[in-house]
Amino acid sequence: MLDKYFNITGLGSNMKTEIVAGLTTFATMAYILAVNPYFLSVAGMDYGAVMTATALSAVIATLVMALVAKLPFALAPGMGLNAFFAFTVCGVMGCSWQLALTAVFAEGIIFLLLTFFNVREAIINSIPTNIKHAISVGIGLFIAFIGLAHKDVGIIVPGQGIPVHLGDLHSPGALLCILGIIVIGVLLVRKVKGAILIGLLAVTVVGLIPGIGVTSLPKDGALVSLPPSLDPIFFKFVGLEEILSWKFVSILFVFLFVDMFDTVGTLVGVASKADLLDKDGRVPRVKQALFADAIGTTVGAVMGTSTVTTYVESAAGVAEGGKTGMTSLTVAFMFFLALFFTPLFTMIPAAASSSVLVIIGIFMMSPITKINFDDYSEFIPAFLTMIMMPLSYSIAEGIAFGMLSYVVLKVLTGRYKELNIPMICIALIFVLKYIYNIGE
Numbered sequence: 001m002l003d004k005y006f007n008i009t010g011l012g013s014n015m016k017t018e019i020v021a022g023l024t025t026f027a028t029m030a031y032i033l034a035v036n037p038y039f040l041s042v043a044g045m046d047y048g049a050v051m052t053a054t055a056l057s058a059v060i061a062t063l064v065m066a067l068v069a070k071l072p073f074a075l076a077p078g079m080g081l082n083a084f085f086a087f088t089v090c091g092v093m094g095c096s097w098q099l100a101l102t103a104v105f106a107e108g109i110i111f112l113l114l115t116f117f118n119v120r121e122a123i124i125n126s127i128p129t130n131i132k133h134a135i136s137v138g139i140g141l142f143i144a145f146i147g148l149a150h151k152d153v154g155i156i157v158p159g160q161g162i163p164v165h166l167g168d169l170h171s172p173g174a175l176l177c178i179l180g181i182i183v184i185g186v187l188l189v190r191k192v193k194g195a196i197l198i199g200l201l202a203v204t205v206v207g208l209i210p211g212i213g214v215t216s217l218p219k220d221g222a223l224v225s226l227p228p229s230l231d232p233i234f235f236k237f238v239g240l241e242e243i244l245s246w247k248f249v250s251i252l253f254v255f256l257f258v259d260m261f262d263t264v265g266t267l268v269g270v271a272s273k274a275d276l277l278d279k280d281g282r283v284p285r286v287k288q289a290l291f292a293d294a295i296g297t298t299v300g301a302v303m304g305t306s307t308v309t310t311y312v313e314s315a316a317g318v319a320e321g322g323k324t325g326m327t328s329l330t331v332a333f334m335f336f337l338a339l340f341f342t343p344l345f346t347m348i349p350a351a352a353s354s355s356v357l358v359i360i361g362i363f364m365m366s367p368i369t370k371i372n373f374d375d376y377s378e379f380i381p382a383f384l385t386m387i388m389m390p391l392s393y394s395i396a397e398g399i400a401f402g403m404l405s406y407v408v409l410k411v412l413t414g415r416y417k418e419l420n421i422p423m424i425c426i427a428l429i430f431v432l433k434y435i436y437n438i439g440e
Contacts, residue, residue, distance in 0.1 A: 006070055006324040013323045018072075021322025022330020024197045025074050028356045029313040030348055032058070032076045033338055039082045040306065043090035043097040048228030053303040055227070055339045061296025061308050062332040065325070069288035072317055072327035073270060075296045076335070078309035081259060085306040089251055101301050102237040103248060107255045108298030108307075115290045124264050124290075126422035129281035131402045133367040134382035136269035138389035138398045139312055144361025145390040147354035152214070153177045172212045173351045176203050180355025188359075196316055196356055203352035215349040227339040233304025258396050259307050263293050265395035266310045272367045274318040312395070316356060319363040377413055381406035400430040 003009055008018060037050040054077050061075035089100045114120050127135075149156040149164070155174050157167035168174060184199035192198065207214040242248060267290075271283045278284060289310070296308030317327045368386075372378045385402030389395055407427040410418050 002326060002329075006326045006329075008324050008326055011323045013321060015326065017321040018324055018326035019330050020194045020197065021072060021317035021320040021327040023334065024194070024200075024320045025072075025311075025314055025317030025322070025327065026331045026334040027197055027200050027348065028316040028353055028360070029074060029076060029311050030334075030338065031350070031353055032079070033342060035079070036077045036082050036305065039086045040097070043086040043100065045097050045304065046228075046232035049230050049232045049234075050305060051342060052227040052230050052339065053233060053300065053305040055335050055342075056230075057296055057300035057303055057305050057308050058335040059332050060299050061292050062328050062335065064292035064295050065289060065310075066327075066329035066332055067325060069285045069292055070325035071271075071276070071283075071285060071289055072274065072322040072324060073267065073289065073292075073314040074311050074317070074328055074331040075292060075308050076311055077300060077305045078259070078262065078307050078311075081255065081262075081309065082306040084254065084258070093247070093251070095247070095251070096238070098236045099238045099242055099248065100251065100306070101233075101304065102243060103252045103255055104307050105237060105298060105301035106243075106252050107259065108294055108296075108301055110252075110256060111259075111294035111297060112291070115287060115294050118287065120260070120264070120290045121287045122422045123260070123426060124268060124286050125282055126420050126426065127264070127268065127399075127403070128378070128381075128406060128423075129277075130371050130378045130382045131385050131399075131406060132268045132277065132281050133272055133370045134385040134402060135265050135395075135399065136272040136364050136367040137371075138386040139265065139269040139315070139395060140361040140364025141386060142361075142389040142393075142395065142398075143312055143315070143357045143364070145393075147177070147357030147361070150350050150354045152350035153354045172207075172214050173349075173354075176207055176212070176214060176349070176351035177355045177358070179203060179206065180352055181358055184355065184359050194320065196320055196359060199359075200348065200352045200356050203355060204348050207349045207351060208347075214351050215347050217347070218343040223344045224340055225342065227342070230303055235302055236304065255307060258394075259293075259297070259309055260396075262395045263290070263310050265389075265399050266312050266314070269364065269395075270310075270312065270315050270318055272370075273315055273364050274323060276323070313357075313360070315360045315364055319360055377406075377409040377415060380409060400433070403427055404430050 036054045037047045040050045041047040058076035065073050085100050089095050090097050153173040154167035156164050159165040180199050180203040183202050184195050187195035300308040371382050381402045384405050385398045388401040389398030404427050
């Protein structure tokens, strides 16, 4: 029944591959169960309650993605946006976490409306095919850089006099990350199914060896527990008088802007890698996928967590052969289990997930062969898209540079007929962003 519903066989996959792909995606993003509660607890929110909200919002959003959009993408509270929530809105700006949650809830409602009226779909479809392929490559470079530069890995570290340089390769985190890359690489060469998941688990086991110190078993030895209550953070929104302020509007706009283009970039990039784009370069059932994102954000805010978005780690499952909603259904089930096995899932060390991110980055590079290198009005924007993602540490900024340069080059070379109205509107929005430093 599931095979028929998701068209697993028709898309050249099988149930085992889809389940392994889902397990792999979950394993690479399970860190959010520990990281998101930590970030939001800095803002004054209850750690345990946020952990429950994180898992539940991921379950609901990913279920919608699985059952409605039928795509192999997973969702959870997004990194970057949770940092903006905790450190900028609640830290630098001094706002309450209740105000920040209200802004996230408003963002979700607006995204539901924009999706219903096909605005977000129009934005995705307006992106030129070459830039869509470049987004996949750029995300690959970006997530590989994230893996290598993770503070607990330190293969790449901030430089003195130069932006970055090579870190201490003798540190346990760096050595285990390198070990993970080698193990996964060897298994891939030997065409072993589940190579990424096996490598991830292998590094986690090695990390448990006394003296290495990158991970450990739960202190109380308990691997199973009931999820903490949502009560401290459930439906905690501010009143109308705080909503009707410029501060609230500015916070809301940044949430909208960053999530909009991060989600667009992830959907397009991972779909390109999975070879899911149609002959016109469009993501199938993109409207339903965007609904999953908007529903996740809205419900997540009610439960008490920051913006829910499509995860770039979905590429890990795609790399294992995941092509259908069965992959994301597996991820949703694992997040549900995580509610009761949180101590177990949070044992995965950064060194293990970072090695996986590097391998995923390599996989994400393959669409570069589909980019038109001969037409510089296409290749220059594609290159800027690719290079700006890791250098600016933002998927959204990479898209901004790519789209702006694409429009400028087409106009200045007399090829403006190749542009469309949504593309021009997006470029104008990016121009306003840089003029007024929106989101900075």
